[in-house]
Amino acid sequence: MAAPKPRVGLVGVGAMGAPMAACLIKAGYQVSVFDSNAQRAAAFAQEHGLRPAESLVGLAGQSDAVITILPNSAIVEEVLFGQGGMAPALRRGAVVIEMTSGVPSKTVAFSERLARQGVALFDAPVSGGVPRARTGELTIMAGGEQRDIDAAMPILSALGKVIHTGRIGTGHAMKALNNLVSSAGFLIGIEALLIGSRFGIDPATMVDVLNVSTGMNNSTQKKFKQYVLSRKFDSGFAMALMVKDLTIALGIAHENDVNAPFAELCRNLWAGAGAILGPQADHTAVALLSEQLAGTQIGNTAAPS
Amino acid sequence: MAAPKPRVGLVGVGAMGAPMAACLIKAGYQVSVFDSNAQRAAAFAQEHGLRPAESLVGLAGQSDAVITILPNSAIVEEVLFGQGGMAPALRRGAVVIEMTSGVPSKTVAFSERLARQGVALFDAPVSGGVPRARTGELTIMAGGEQRDIDAAMPILSALGKVIHTGRIGTGHAMKALNNLVSSAGFLIGIEALLIGSRFGIDPATMVDVLNVSTGMNNSTQKKFKQYVLSRKFDSGFAMALMVKDLTIALGIAHENDVNAPFAELCRNLWAGAGAILGPQADHTAVALLSEQLAGTQIGNTAAPS
Amino acid sequence: MAAPKPRVGLVGVGAMGAPMAACLIKAGYQVSVFDSNAQRAAAFAQEHGLRPAESLVGLAGQSDAVITILPNSAIVEEVLFGQGGMAPALRRGAVVIEMTSGVPSKTVAFSERLARQGVALFDAPVSGGVPRARTGELTIMAGGEQRDIDAAMPILSALGKVIHTGRIGTGHAMKALNNLVSSAGFLIGIEALLIGSRFGIDPATMVDVLNVSTGMNNSTQKKFKQYVLSRKFDSGFAMALMVKDLTIALGIAHENDVNAPFAELCRNLWAGAGAILGPQADHTAVALLSEQLAGTQIGNTAAPS
Amino acid sequence: MAAPKPRVGLVGVGAMGAPMAACLIKAGYQVSVFDSNAQRAAAFAQEHGLRPAESLVGLAGQSDAVITILPNSAIVEEVLFGQGGMAPALRRGAVVIEMTSGVPSKTVAFSERLARQGVALFDAPVSGGVPRARTGELTIMAGGEQRDIDAAMPILSALGKVIHTGRIGTGHAMKALNNLVSSAGFLIGIEALLIGSRFGIDPATMVDVLNVSTGMNNSTQKKFKQYVLSRKFDSGFAMALMVKDLTIALGIAHENDVNAPFAELCRNLWAGAGAILGPQADHTAVALLSEQLAGTQIGNTAAPS
Ligand SMILES: NC(=O)C1=CN([C@@H]2O[C@H](COP(=O)(O)OP(=O)(O)OC[C@H]3O[C@@H](n4cnc5c(N)ncnc54)[C@H](OP(=O)(O)O)[C@@H]3O)[C@@H](O)[C@H]2O)C=CC1
Ligand SMILES: NC(=O)C1=CN([C@@H]2O[C@H](COP(=O)(O)OP(=O)(O)OC[C@H]3O[C@@H](n4cnc5c(N)ncnc54)[C@H](OP(=O)(O)O)[C@@H]3O)[C@@H](O)[C@H]2O)C=CC1
Ligand SMILES: NC(=O)C1=CN([C@@H]2O[C@H](COP(=O)(O)OP(=O)(O)OC[C@H]3O[C@@H](n4cnc5c(N)ncnc54)[C@H](OP(=O)(O)O)[C@@H]3O)[C@@H](O)[C@H]2O)C=CC1
Known part of the structure; x- marks a missing residue:
């Protein structure tokens, strides 16, 4: 007779968390959910015929594995160690799978703190967005002890494909660094389009080339x-989320005394766009700041008057 | 009876020019070549059983189409308009196909000057490197009048695939802008690898992710x-060539008053690497400057002592 | 008996040119003036009881020394060599004192062109603004042949104090480089005030320290x-004038292959401010762009919501 | 009869601490000193006829005021709260005057921690170097409660002139921000000298202008x-100290979400110089990195071959 499936608690049934929880239910797990937005948790529970957890403590006490998929590390800290947080209720032997796009140094600290009570935590941020969260085809960058990740592999496999990036925190670091490289490719491309536009090349032709x-x-x-x-x-990915990831990437550089001038200006320009356009702007709107600073628009060949 | 193939003169039988001339011979063109390095021209001529042109003027006088594939626009200018240059000898109705990675504003000027004597010139820089020059599979970015490019299409087709980028100079501009985007993707990736290395992530794993x-x-x-x-x-592509292309790209920005801070720092860092490592260094060695400025090496997890 | 004073023609009786011409009249020179703004020239002439020159050619033909104090080098070029320009009318042995904040390489070219007809030109841009133009206490950075500057010294002395910076063009170069250093000191100070403000230090106290x-x-x-x-x-010094000077300073760097990353970002940020705030904005308003990019204001201690 | 002078303990009798302690002795204070370098403390004590403190705890227990003037905040933390540190021995009502160039957020934390045991701490970093430490003419930037600074004023006055910058930590912040502005003025000046040199202007003339x-x-x-x-x-001020101050200044920016692109590149270039030239290099040697990146030297007019 097969061992019973572990009971999974998921905290943060938002844009990503809700479809991920649905994947786990579909894979046969007994899932309970919690969200600070009680309505959202209730709606999810009702839709899937389960009872939402009354409290974080309640969820923690009855779970073998807890997934956190929350806006940022500060909120993860609160949910774990704040007033009414899960930590005291987590059982020896339980595991916390931290899937938020978080700050590596904080994740390391969370892990060390929980280890003292016999609870494992590792980071497993995701890429692929809501569409792949729905289909269970996310890319998962997992940082932590091999044995912890192995033990959680059945759960993770229901959500996507796992790459083990190394020790605790490396998943979070890798996620931020990936977005750093991505955001720089975006920014330089926009500036190239602006230069070429003014010279008279059609933007769509430039993209083709x-x-x-x-x-x-x-x-x-x-x-x-x-x-x-x-x-x-x-695009659906917000400016504030991109700026958060760049801030994490450069935060790692700062904490480790790695001097990275090009990455730093990249962050400064994105953060400037965030400050000017607002956190809710789509991240692709960073092009609007480049246009303003350039004194021209993509596709505009005329010199400024 | 088919019209006879146009006679093609090619100036600059270097790393790129030699295999390109060979492709044209193979396609049935009557080719004559010239190079300031007389030995190189002689060797090529002997290998292909033809007589090298005695002079630029000689080559110009007997060609329907002239291809220039030279180190830079200053040399093109000399070869066209300098002492003993081709311009006076070019025949009304002839075409100059400028395949150097050149400076758009200079190319525009060359074209205007030759037009006065009934000679067309358009820019057609290439990408693909020596391997694709050999197989006739280059990508050719052609900037100029549609009718001139159409007329030269049989010749160009023997060398690769043509994308018409727009008016005269746009081929050269597009080539430089492409390398701008490419060089920035290189640089940000290196900095990301440096940050991640110090945090403890394996560089090969990072590249995989x-x-x-x-x-x-x-x-x-x-x-x-x-x-x-x-x-x-x-890689075989020299630092000096990359720095040249970035200088061209930002030169277009400067001439057209397009302010591009991220592209500018990109150029500054590459030019700094060129100054420190030397023009003959491979362009990928720019990573060595990033390592020095960062105070660490890719793959090195230890903090500086 | 003393030699008669040379006759001086001044082109550009604007904010700077008018008080400078007045200083020369006061010093006993026979001055004629020209301006594309005919009313402005007429008003000046009437105020000082002289006849405005009918044309550039007229002014050139009757002057031993011509002062140009115009918006930029492009306009100087037009005034000298354009249609109806002064060059053909300038007499062998005459001198042109180019006091515009101009582009060194253009100034060198102007000088070479005029030398062929036996006319000297040197650059002598000024610093000190309108107040010191009025009192004849400008600082004059003179670049050119010692003998030309010496010969013009009586005229220059009526306008201010002369520093000989070296060969032709060096005055213009020095003026631009001075404003580069000045503009960077402004920008970094503003960013320091923004950082300190958010930490809670009073801006006026910071300036005092x-x-x-x-x-x-x-x-x-x-x-x-x-x-x-x-x-x-x-302050009265326009954004566009500062951006022009930074563009000249970095233009010298570009033409001479001097890689200057910090200066380049300085120019990019000022040019960005110019593009966003408009050329007529006061140059000190560059602080507004810094505030926007920073996401805070000088004196504002609150974090962004 | 006058109240007896407070007994002052000074930790860190280094280049700055030793002459400062001497000033206090001269002003009539009963001073005891401690240094991790026991020999240095012994030498100072012998020279001034006093007994060195046996331990940090000993010094703390017998002092009304303790001055810390140490390499950095990490060492201050150890000296206060580490094993054998002073905190447990400090008496209710005592004051710690933190004169290190330290990290404001750490200083705030130290202050809060000591406040719980009735001990005040405020920051009072200095500027003026060893010469003014000797003559008691330092500039002291004091951040903290007015009453604490007032109470310590007789001690501070023996060392220099006090400017009250605001709440706790603002002295440390101001010191770092001052060096940020100073270091940027240095860097842009060097780049200007490089540009002007290549154009042919004498560097000493440029500095004069x-x-x-x-x-x-x-x-x-x-x-x-x-x-x-x-x-x-x-100059005597080391590269590593300048880089530390820039790191503190930008650290304040990062902690408070103030985006400062120009300051950030300034830090990156200085940190790069530190990484390449070594922490012991004089800070003025940053010019050597600028020269390398520029591909020329100050005073060198020749273009690179
Ligand atoms: N969206 C995307 O495309 C991707 C997102 N990510 C990352 O995934 C994470 C989640 O993103 P996403 O799902 O989009 O975010 P959402 O805001 O949609 O979901 C987060 C959920 O957490 C809830 N929450 C906030 N605070 C608490 C708390 N103290 N206790 C319990 N619940 C709380 C939120 O409630 P409330 O709304 O009331 O605040 C919300 O329901 C982020 O770290 C993001 O960077 C990664 C890849 C792609
Ligand atoms: N190599 C590559 O992978 C690629 C190169 N390009 C571009 O193609 C162009 C040519 O590059 P490449 O073939 O590598 O360069 P090479 O230096 O190999 O070839 C250039 C040839 O031109 C000759 N030459 C120099 N000056 C004159 C002159 N005044 N008159 C006649 N001939 C002269 C050179 O002779 P000598 O050796 O004596 O100077 C040399 O033989 C460049 O603009 C480059 O940027 C574009 C894509 C890829
Ligand atoms: N203002 C300042 O504080 C300082 C200025 N400078 C420099 O001094 C120079 C002059 O500045 P400023 O006096 O302020 O500028 P203004 O615009 O006040 O004066 C320039 C004058 O030249 C006239 N002009 C324009 N084009 C022509 C032409 N083709 N032929 C004849 N006259 C023409 C203008 O007429 P119109 O108005 O019709 O265009 C105007 O009257 C600039 O290079 C500036 O950078 C240097 C130091 C300080």
Whole structure:
């Protein structure tokens, strides 16, 4: 007779957390959920015929594994160690799978703190967005002890494909660094389009050439025509989330005394865009700041009067 | 009876020019070549059983189409308009196909000057490197009048695939802008690897994750493991050529008053690497400057003492 | 009997040119003036009881020395070599004193062109603004042949104090480089005030401390309290003029292959401010862009909501 | 009859601490000293006829006021709260005057921790270097409660002139921000000298012009001729100390979400110089990195070969 499936508690049934919880239910897990937004938790519970956890403590006490998928590490800290937080209720032998896009040094501290009470925590942030959260095809960057990740593999496999990045915190670090590289590819592409536009090259032609040349990157392929040349700016990934990730990436650099001038200016320009355009702006709207600073618009060949 | 093939003169039988001339011969063109390095021209002529042109003037006088594929625009200017240059000898109705990675504003000026004597010139820089020059599979970014490019299409087709980028100079501009985007993707990736290394993530793992995530670009795919992690730094494309292209790209920005802070720092860092490592260094060795400025090495997890 | 004073023609009786011409009249010179704004020239002539020159050619033909004090080098070029320009009318042995804040490489070219007809030209841009133009106490940075500057010294002495900076063009270069250093001192001071404000230090206290410490510069002393903390932004020196000078300074760097990353970002941020705030904005309003990018205001201690 | 003078303990009798302790003795205070370098403490004690404190605890127990003047905040933390640290021995009503160039957020934390046991701490970093430490003419930037600073004023007055910068930590913040502004003035001046040199202007002439124009700052006046043009690079203030101060300044920016792109690149370039030239290099040697990146030297007019 097979061992019973572990009971999973998931905290944060938001844009990502809700479809992830649904995947786990579909895979046969007994899932309970909690959210500070009680209505959202209730709606999810009702839809899937389960009872929402009354409290974080309640959820923690009855779970073998707890998934956190929350806005940021500060909230994870509160949920674990704040007033009414889960830590005291977590059982020896339980595991916390921290899937938030979080701050590595904080994650390391959380892990050390829980280890003292016999609870494992590792980081497992995801990439792929809501569509792949729905289909259980996320990419999961897992940082932590091999044995903890192995033990959680059945749960993780219901959500996506796992890459083990190394020790605790490396998943969070890798996620931030990936977005650093991505955001720089976006920014330099926009500036290239602005320079070329003023010289008189059609922006769509430029994107076509880049895509078959060494200038190719994820933004030239999947974002420029779709969200920028179309002037739609509606990729669905918010400015504030990108700025958060860049801040995490450079925070790692600062804490470890790694001097990275190009990455730093990248962060400064994105953070400037966030400050000017607002955190709710789509991240692709960073192109609007580049246009303002350039004194021209993509597709505009005329010199400024 | 078919019209006779136009006679093609090619100036600059270097790393790129020689295999390109060979492709034209193979396609049935009557080719004559010239090079300031007389031995190189003689060797090529002997190998292909033809007589090298005695002089630029000689070559110009007997060609329907002249290809220039030279180190830079200053040399093109000399070859066209300098003492003993081709311009006076070019025949009304002839075409100059400028395949150097050149400076757009100079190319525009060359074109205007030759137009006065009934000679067309358009820019057609290439990408693909020596391997694709050999197989006739280059990408050719052609900027100029549609009718001139159409007329030259049989010749160009023997060398690769043509994308018409727009008016005169746009081919040169696009080539430089492509390398701007490429060089920035390289630089940010290196800084990300440095930050992640110090945090303790294996560099090869990082490259793997980037390659399946939004951080993907041409350098993460084709350069990092091959030339940087291997410490070989032998891609074959020289630092000086990359710095030249970035200088061209930002020169367009300066001439057109387009303010591009991120691109500018990109150029500054590459130019700094060129100044420190020397023009003959491989362009991938720019990673060595990033390492020095960062105070660490890729793959090195230890903090500086 | 003393030799008669040379006859001086001055082109550009604007904010600077008018009080300078007045100084020369007071010093006993026979002055004629020209301006594309005919009314302005007429008003000046009437006020000082002289006849305005009918044309540039007229002014050139009757002058031993011609002063140009115009918006920029492009206009100087037009006034000298354009249609109806002065060059053909200038007499062998005459001197052109180019007092515009101009582009060194253009000045060198002007000088070479005029030399062929036996006319000397040297650059002599000024610093000190309208107040010192009135009192004849400008600082004049003179670049050119010693003998030309010596010969013009009586004229220059009526306008201010002369520093000989070296060969032709060096006066213009020095003027631009001085403003580069000045503009960077302004910008870094503003960012320091923003950082300190958020931490809770009173801006006026910060300026006081900087002024008695190593952080002291011309902007901390003469601009921050006066134009920024007061929110007046009315120093009288326009954004466009500062951006022009930075563009000249970095243009020298580009033409001479001097890689200057910090100076380049300085120019980019000022040019960005110019693009966003408009050329007519006061240059001290660059602080507004810094505030926007920082996401806070000088004197504002609250974190962004 | 006058109240007896408070007994002062001073921790860190180094280059700054020793002359400061001497000033206090001269002013009539009963001083005891401690240093991790026992020999240095013994030598100072012998020279001034006093007994060195046996331990931190011993010093703390017998002092009304304790001055810390140590390499950095990490060491201050150890000295206060580490094993064998002073905190448990400090008497209710005592004051700690933290004169290290420290990290404001750490200083705030130290202050809060000591407040719980009835001990006050405020920050009072100094500027003026060893010469003014000797003569008791330092500038002291004091951050903390007015009453604490007032109470310590007799002690502080023996060391220099006090400016009250605001709440706890603001002294440390102000000190770092001052050095940020100073270091940027140095860096931009060096780049200007490099650009002007290549154009052919004599560096000493450039410094002279800057010093009488708006480009004037503390470095143009007191450092360029003295330490850079002389190629002596021996100002006595180390690279590592400057980089530490810039790291503190930008650390405040990061903690408070103030985006400061120009300051950030300033820090990156200085930190890069520190990484390449070593922490012991004189801070004025940052000019050597600028020269390397520029591909030229100050005073060198020739273009690179
Ligand atoms: N969206 C995306 O495309 C991707 C997101 N991510 C990362 O995934 C994480 C989650 O993102 P996403 O699902 O989009 O965010 P959402 O805001 O949609 O979901 C977060 C949920 O957590 C709840 N919550 C907030 N505070 C608490 C608390 N103290 N206790 C319990 N619940 C709380 C929120 O409630 P309330 O709304 O009331 O605050 C919300 O329901 C983030 O770290 C993000 O960076 C990663 C990859 C892609
Ligand atoms: N190599 C590559 O992978 C790629 C190169 N390019 C571009 O193609 C162009 C050519 O590059 P590449 O072939 O590598 O360069 P090479 O230096 O190999 O070839 C240039 C040839 O031109 C000759 N030459 C120099 N001056 C004159 C002159 N005044 N008159 C006649 N001939 C002269 C050179 O002779 P000598 O050796 O004596 O100077 C040399 O033989 C460059 O603009 C480059 O940026 C574009 C894509 C890829
Ligand atoms: N203002 C200041 O504080 C300082 C200015 N400078 C420099 O001095 C120079 C002059 O500045 P400023 O006096 O303020 O500028 P103004 O615009 O006040 O004066 C320039 C004058 O030149 C006239 N002009 C323009 N084009 C022509 C032409 N083609 N032929 C004849 N006259 C023409 C203008 O007429 P119109 O108005 O019709 O265009 C105007 O009257 C600039 O290079 C500036 O950078 C240097 C130091 C300080």
